[in-house]
Amino acid sequence: MTAIIHCLHVWRHYLIGKSFVVKTDNVAASYFASQSKLSTKQARWQDFLAEFDMTIEYRPGRHNAVVDALSRKRQLAALEEEEDQATRSRSQVQMSEEMQNKIKESVETDTLVQNIVKHIKEGKTRKFFLRDGFLFFGNRLYVPKSSGLKSHLLKECHDSPWAGHPGRHRSLALLERGLFWEKMQEDVEECVHTCIICQQDKSDTQRQGALLQPLPIPERPWMSVSMDFITQLPQVHGYNGIMVVVDHFSKYVVFVPIKIPCEAERTAELFFKNIVKYWGIPLSIVSDRDPRFTGRFWTTLFKLVRTELLMSSSYHPQTDGQTERINALLEDYLRHYVTVDQKN
Ligand SMILES: [Zn+2]
Secondary structure, eight states, X not given: OHHHHHHHHHTHHHHTTSEEEXXXXXXXXXXXXXXXXXXXXXXXXXXXXXXXXXXXXXXXXXXXXHHHHHHSOGGGOHHHHHHHHHHHHHHHHHSOHHHHHHHHHHHHHOHHHHHHHHHHHHTOOSSEEEETTEEXXXXXXXXXXXXXXXXXXXXXXXXXXXXXXXXXXXXHHHHHTXXXXXXHHHHHHHHHHTOHHHHHHSOOOSOOOOOOOOOOOOSSTTSEEEEEEEOOOOOBTTBOEEEEEEETTTOOEEEEEEOXXXXXXXXXXXXXXXXXXXXXXXXXXXXXXXXXXXHHHHHHHHHHTTOOSOOOOEEEOOOOHHHHHHHHHHHHHHHTTSOTTOOO
């Protein structure tokens, strides 16, 4: 029944709203719907099953031979076992005589291996077994630590032209085909991560970042400023936003309460009243506003200073860390002094 519930969870989007038949070789499961006494878990299941339009049909196991062959684990199938043994002997043959001798030697001397061998003899483990002086874990040859072959085998399955510097998954898969040692995965990961050839040659899938374009460094205060708006604040005295202007040179900050939406013309007026009046027109303004806004902003500002000259004030359509940092600071600051309902 757990299997049925699991499958329904996985394929819910395919099955919902359709009528379907669940075939099972479990007799008890086929009576689930008509069961009168339910445990808490079964009650939960039945609640979940209620949304499906399904019937459970019992099919005895003996009629189901083909399905079994397809779904049972291959390690358990007798037919596959023989094939595994064939591959095992093949992988053994591929190893050089020298390596085989090394492994055999270390099997005899390694204390850990001797411990395992002791367990095998006492019948305490079924995962390991001895054959022809080699220790096997399942169908994989055990490589003892003391043999010193690990790095050699790692190299074989990663560095050799036969392997071709694959990633960690493939390297591990190649090793796992016939070999076993503890923490093999960690060793493979370390090997791949530290492989100098992989570092140099593998293409980077991430997009390369563009070069940083730093703003010109101002020579005096109020030569270059940045301007930003904090919006979506609760309304207080008719204002619901703050214009933040930061001087690049001195980091002096001016906060101006504004009404959102704040038109370019109005912004220019406020800028004139709060900045230009005290420190003159800056040479450049950094802001993340769109060009139309800034165009109107400049025109209005020049109208206010009553000049016909087109001043060469530049405008950087970037947002800069400076104002964003100040914004965060100001928001933090305000948060300390507002009531919970943000009405003051
Ligand atoms: Zn590599």
